[in-house]
Every structure is written in C-alpha cells, then in structure tokens.
Amino acid sequence: MSTAEISVWRSSQAVKHNLRVAVISGDRTISSHLVTWLQGRGHQPLEFVADENVLGALYFDPPDAVIIDLEDAGSDMQQLIAELKADSYFSMLPLIGLFGNALPEDVDWEDYPLDDFLVRPLGHKEILNRVDLSVQRIRRVLDNNPLTKLPGNTSIQNAIESRLGNDAAVCYIDINNFKPYNDTYGFSRGDEVIRMVARIMANAVREAGHGGFSGHVGGDDFVFIVKLDAAETVSQKIIDHFGVVATDLFGEEEKAKGYYVANDRLGNQQHIPLLGLAIAIVPLNTPKMTHSGKVAEVAAEMKKFAKKSGKSCFVVDRRKS
C-alpha cells in the first residue's frame, strides 16, 4: 500500500462525526447532560425514554450507536438489549450500557450483550471517546458477513460444535441458478437476492423460537440451526417465503414464462429457470456426527440431491451411518 492509499484507507476507516447516537434513559438530568456533550462533539443525539415505543423507533430509524441507562428503574432494559441484539442487522450497532456507581464485581455479560459500558459519575471526555471507540471497534472486529451482517464461518463452526449430539439439525441453504442471475442482472441485484435470503432465513429461525442460529458461509451459501423437530417446517417456510418475495426480482414476462433468456459462456442463448432454494437438513443427534467437518461432508452429499430437481426443495439425511 502506498502512503496515499493508506491515508485514503484511514480516512474511510475514521469514525465520522455527526454520528446519530440514541440516548435511552428515564433520568432527565443524565439524559440532558449526554445530549449537550454529544452535540458539542458534533454528534446528533436522539433522546428516548424506555417505554414500549423505543424498540420500534430504533428499528424505524436506526442510529449509529446507543447509550442505554441500566439504572433506569421500572423498565426491563435487559429484555430491550436482548431483543435488539437478536436481530442480526443490529448486531453491529454499538450498545453502551450505563451502570450506577455500585457496579458488581462479576456482571454476567451473557445477560448483557453490550459492546461497552460506563459507570457513574460520568465524565464527558470518557463518554465521547467510548462512543467513538465502540463504533470503530465494531467495524474492526466484525466476523459477520458485510453484506448480510450474519455471523461467518468461525461462529458457524462454533455453533455446530456446541450442538453435536443434540436434538438439533444443521440446515444448509443454496440458491439455485444464482450464478446466471448474477451474470445477467448484475452484482447489485445479486447482492439484493443474497440479502433477501438472509433476512428470510434469519426471521424464520427467530420466529421458530429460542436456541436457533443463522449464519452466512459466503456467496449464496447459508446455514441455520434449529431444533430437529422444527427443521422441516422452518425449511418449508423459508422456501415458501422466498417464492413470494422472488416476485419482486423478475419482470412480469419472466414470471409468466418461468424462465429468462441469457447467453452462456459460449454466447449461446439459454433458458435460465427462475431462482429457487435447495436446503440440505443434517440431524446432529446421530453417533456419526463427531465433528463439524463430518456435518459439512454429509451436507455436501445431501445438497446434490436437493439440487437435482432444479426446483425449490429440502432433503433430510435419514441414514444412520
């Protein structure tokens, strides 16, 4: 990298000012201090009290960082944090918790999925630097896929390893006919398809209840984990929902015909079928599943079956060995 390149890279990485920072607190004094400080720094503070409206407001107009007052009695902040972080799109939103001066020695951070914290009394220099740092850090350490914000391979492998032997299923999604779609309609349209599949999968997994996991291997490959008895229902739901949403991806003519015309590598005209999903379901409760490599191996075999028909479908590995 040349010096010029490095400085360009730095400026694109630098935390910009005028961040939109949400301040959630029931304490008027604290909240007005924070607002004044943030404004002084050139940020744009957004004040909220923790009521049933706050989550919707954050979803509707997502900020760049959130400072959340955990001393706010009478509202369930923990629930709010968990709810927010459960949506993959908000996993990269820095959450800074504000504790009272009696911070316990061993906060259970599993219960508080925060990115940083502050303890009263508050100093304005510290607060402003924490906000900037947490925005910077979350951009740096994200294992998540930049396109879909879903966890990447390290997290996927950990999620599988930790569930080996359980009554759970690892399900691999692959988009049928994705490459020709990308080639014909362009990268940005292809990226939209990827983001759609990610949202559809993550929503279906989340709506299926606790203990689920959604990840993005890369390209048009996705993984989700749900309880074994829910695997087929969730897979079918993902396929159905993708079928509905795919109507926004093609023109009227293509939808009516069920294919579109594109040139293959040799320049010949080809009828390319519309997009679909192939899902391979691999149960984890059999003795042969000893490590995540084995799971991937079985999934690769299953995927071949699932892709054979060319239509959206799922297949389940029912072989005992």
Next chain:
Amino acid sequence: MADRKAEIRSIIKDTKSLPTLPGIITKLSALAENNKASVNEMARVVSSDQVLSAKVLRLVNSPFYGFSGRVSTISNALILLGVNVVKSLAMSSSIFEMMEKNFLGLWEHSLGCGVAANIIANRLGLPDIEEISTAALLHDIGKVIIKIKLSDDYSELLSLIKEKDICMLDAERELLGSDHAEIGELLARSWFLPEKLIEPIAFHHDVMRSSTQFAKTSVVHVADVLVKCSGFGFSGDDYVPRIQPEAWKKLDLKEALVEEIVAELEDRLVDCRNFSLEIQSGSEA
C-alpha cells in the same frame, strides 16, 4: 405559490411518521400477544391501513436494509422485516387521540379502494394483484399529509369545496398550488417506495401521464371512481369523476364486466363496513 411548494417539500422531507387509528393498533397488539401470529395474519391487518402500510414499506425500502425501491407488497415487507420488527414498529406508531370523522372517512375510502383494485385486477387476470391493491390503498396518502401536516389548509379546503362547488383536487390546486397526488408522489419518493407504487399514486387522476405503470395506474383510477360511487368512506368531496376513456380502453373494460365488478364490490364492502365498525369500537376502548 412557489413558497407553498417549497414549504410542502420541506414538510414532506421532515415527515418520518404519520399517526394512525387507535383501533388498528389495538388489533395488532392483540395479534402480537399471540406468539404464533403468522405473517399472513399480520399482513391482513397491516394492509387495511394506509399509514401503517406506508410506514412498513418505507422501512423495508430504506437504505439500511439494502432493498431500496424493490419491495412493493406488505407480505414481502413482512417476510423481509420479520414479525418482531413489524410488531415493534406498529406499537411505536403515534395514534389519534380522538377518532375524527373525516380521517375515518379517508381511511375507509382507502381500504375500499384496495379491495376494489383487488377485485378488478383479479377479474382482468392481471399479474401482481397484491401490488396493485397496495398501490390503491396508498393512492390518497397525500391527503393524509394535507390533513395532518397542513391541518389549517385542510379545513379551508373543505369550506372552499362547499363554497365554490368544486372537487377536492381543484380546491387543492387553487389553495396549495399542488394537489394530493403530487404530494403523495413526493412522500413516496422520499420514503424510497418502488416506482411501481409511485406512478399509481401520482397519476390516479390523470392516467395518461403514467409511463411505465399504465395498467396499474388505470386499475387504481377505476377503483377510486367505483368506491366514490359506492358511497363507502369519504375522500374529501362527494363528487364522482368519470372513468377516463384511456383507462377504460387500456383495461379493455366492458359494461357487463364493470357491472359484475360493482356487484362483487358491494358484497365485499359489507365486510369492510363491519371491519370499520370493529376498528371504531376498538378505538373507543
């Protein structure tokens, strides 16, 4: 007049949200209590309300999610956003403190248009029926802006209509130098809604100006006329415009077919009336 236009533009730019009827929110909270509430059930309630539908479409088409200008139906929006996000969004909606007659009338008119457009698109065998119904539901969103953000002008409009015996559209043009179709278009653009929804909103009073969505715009226009004719809801005046010949021709309408459509619409409006009563009683609670 140029000042008014600039004022309207800046109002629209600052419009992040609009209030809705409390009864709709009551109904959605009831669904939200039920953890098993499906996308379809939620979609049915959301798509009865023009304001909530517009908000959901604004969110899913916002640059944050990366589908800008792509998502045109409530079902697709719900699938992509997820039930949780839509629940929270609905719960955070501001609501009218009081049920106001004119707003209820406009709400009913929009609901009726969505239903009428659905019947027409169905009978004509057109593709993308849900998208057409959504466009019809949203076609008068500009009137919501006028009513909420320019409320003094709205009262003045109503007196102007009575005084001069003119229609809403003419009164708007006289008073604001703009009209609800144009205002709706501006809002739809600033909320990143797809072109497929923008044209029917912008040109439902002048179908010839539609360039890429002529058929959809025509359906919305016809639906608007038929619902005004039915007497269900109140869109601002009691004036029933004629169906524009270009729309009639584009959709290849026949008198017999229109009669069938009107008969089916009358049936379906009975359900709409009941639904409206339910929403009104939910609002009083």
